[in-house]
Amino acid sequence: MKKKIYLFTNMIGMLLANAQEDVSYMLRNKSRIYAISAKISKSELELAKAYIKGAVHCFTKNKPNENFSVQILFGGVNKDWNGSPLQAFYDYYAAKECTDAEDRAAQDVGKLLKSVLDEDIRHCYIEEQRFTKEYAKL
16 A cells, blocks of 8 residues: 555656646746836827738738748838837837837837737747747637
8 A cells, every 4th residue: 555655746746847847948038028118198008019910910920930020020122110009119219319220110119029928828939049039810
C-alpha cells in the first residue's frame, strides 16, 4: 500500500511541477507594454488604435500565414501617413523640432501596435524577435 501511495504522490508532484514550469514559462515570455511618448489627445489616440486594429485585421485576413510588424504595416510603400490618424504622432515630434521625428513616431506606433494586439479579445497573437519585432496571428 505504501508503494502505491508513493507512486501516486510522486506522479502528482511531477504533474504539479510540470504545470508550474508551464506557468512560469508563460509569465517569463509575457513582454512588457510601454506607454507612448507623444502627447496627443485621447480622441486622436483612440482613432489611431482603431486604424492600427483595422490594418492588422486586413493584413491577417489577406495574408494569414505571414508575420507582420510596424514596418510591414506602416513603413515602406505605406510610410506616407498624411491623412491617416498616425500623422498625429509625426506632427507632435515635428512640432518639437526633433531631428528624428519619423523614427520617434514609428516607435510610438510600435508601442501602440503592441497594446492594440494585447487588447484584442477576438484573436491571439505571438511575438517573435527578429531584426524588428514581428507578430503572427494564432
